[in-house]
Amino acid sequence: MPTRAEFSERRTRWKAEVARRLTAGESLTAVCATDGMPDKSNVYRWVRTDVSFAEQFAEAQRRGTWRRRFAFDDALARAFLRRLASGEALGSILRDPTMPRLATLRDWRAQQGEFAAEYLRLIRVHRGLRIEAMYRPPRAWDAAVADRILALVGRGHSYKTLTAIDPGLPGYWVINRWRREQPDFDAEMRLNMAAGRRGRVPGRMAAALDTLRAGIVQGESLASLGGRDGLPVKATLYRWAARSPDFARSIAQACDHREDWYNDQLQMIADDADRIGLPEVRRRSAPIARQLARLRNRPGKRWLG
Numbered sequence: 001m002p003t004r005a006e007f008s009e010r011r012t013r014w015k016a017e018v019a020r021r022l023t024a025g026e027s028l029t030a031v032c033a034t035d036g037m038p039d040k041s042n043v044y045r046w047v048r049t050d051v052s053f054a055e056q057f058a059e060a061q062r063r064g065t066w067r068r069r070f071a072f073d074d075a076l077a078r079a080f081l082r083r084l085a086s087g088e089a090l091g092s093i094l095r096d097p098t099m100p101r102l103a104t105l106r107d108w109r110a111q112q113g114e115f116a117a118e119y120l121r122l123i124r125v126h127r128g129l130r131i132e133a134m135y136r137p138p139r140a141w142d143a144a145v146a147d148r149i150l151a152l153v154g155r156g157h158s159y160k161t162l163t164a165i166d167p168g169l170p171g172y173w174v175i176n177r178w179r180r181e182q183p184d185f186d187a188e189m190r191l192n193m194a195a196g197r198r199g200r201v202p203g204r205m206a207a208a209l210d211t212l213r214a215g216i217v218q219g220e221s222l223a224s225l226g227g228r229d230g231l232p233v234k235a236t237l238y239r240w241a242a243r244s245p246d247f248a249r250s251i252a253q254a255c256d257h258r259e260d261w262y263n264d265q266l267q268m269i270a271d272d273a274d275r276i277g278l279p280e281v282r283r284r285s286a287p288i289a290r291q292l293a294r295l296r297n298r299p300g301k302r303w304l305g
Contacts, residue, residue, distance in 0.1 A: 014038050015046060015053050022060035025067040029210050044217050048261040051268075058218070065229075072108055076100060077115050083164075084122045087129075092161045097207075097230070139174050146185050149175060154192035156199040205240055205247050208232065216254040217261060219291070262292040 014037065021031045032040045047054045080100060083093050093099050100108070109116040149169060153159050160172040170178075179186040208231055215225045222241070226234030241248040265288050273281045 011038075011046075015050075015056070018043055019053075019056050019060040022057070023063045023067070025064045025071070027210065028214065044214075044257060047217065048257070048264050061214075072111055072115075073100075077108060077112070080105075081115075081118055081122065084119070084126075087126075087167065088164045089161075090123070090126065092164050095158075095161065138177070139170050141178055141182060145169065146178065146182075150185075150188055150192050153189065154195050156196040159189070159193070201240070204232065205244065208237075209247070209250055212237070213250065213254040216251065217257045219258060219261065222251065259292065262288055266292075 017037070018028075018031055022028065028040055028043065031037055032043065043057075047057050076099070080093060083099075084090065094102055105119070109119060145168075148166065149159060149162060152162055152165060152169075157165060159175050162169045162175075163171055175189075179189055211229060211231060212222070212225060216222075222237045223234050225231055226237050231237070232240075241251055266285055269281055269284045269288075276284075
């Protein structure tokens with residue numbers, strides 16, 4: 001069994017490795033999933049109890065977020081250009097969370113002349129194809145194609161991106177015209193789109209949960225996180241929590257950890273009372289105590305009630 005000194009040294013190495021890998025752009029989930037690394041709950045506890053590591057952790061996350069968004073990735077850039085060259089619409093590619101964002105593309109174009117030249121060439125090709133399509137006769141209604149569209153939409157695909165899955169399918173503007181011309185098709189589209197949205201919810205919940213828990217543990221709330229960093233809006237987050245006990249339980253546990261973090265801050269200020277004096281203790285503690293009281297009245301208390 002390791003001694004206290006050995007464990008302290010190992011913990012110091014773990015903290016440095018977590019900060020290094022977060023700065024490199026890895027997620028905390030990926031870091032902690034590696035053999036020999038600590039569990040995420042331990043990392044969050046260190047964030048709450050070690051002010052120095054908390055600052056290092058926040059800076060590493062900020063740098064990692066910047067690296068994931070803006071640092072040039074040759075493999076990702078090639079994958080993006082391949083999809084653009086295949087004829088897939090730019091908007092469809094940008095909606096894929098694994099692809100770079102529009103702001104990232106602007107930054108890459110400013111940094112990488114070769115990438116910028118190929119990107120602009122493909123955009124001009126797309127523009128030419130759109131102009132050519134304007135002069136084609138409109139695509140006639142096809143019941144067999146409509147059935148393929150309904151099947152894909154019912155499985156959770158957006159009908160605006162179906163051409164990326166099957167180039168033989170019409171674009172969304174044709175589908176919209178068919179919906180106007182064929183009331184029965186429009187009614188079935190609405191039913192299948194609703195079923196597809198319901199099918200996507202568990203995956204969206206799982207994808208957002210780590211980011212939500214990390215933000216909440218560091219003092220945020222569902223209301224403040226809603227709509228930020230690619231997360232759903234506040235109303236969607238509240239609806240998920242109201243309808244999914246597992247999701248609500250995970251959020252409630254993060255809220256409990258958040259309260260522990262605020263209590264730790266109050267305790268550290270109180271422990272410093274002999275040095276800074278009672279008036280300064282009150283001045284520093286008051287905003288933390290007010291925020292803690294507000295967060296304790298979170299609406300989520302009724303989710304598991």
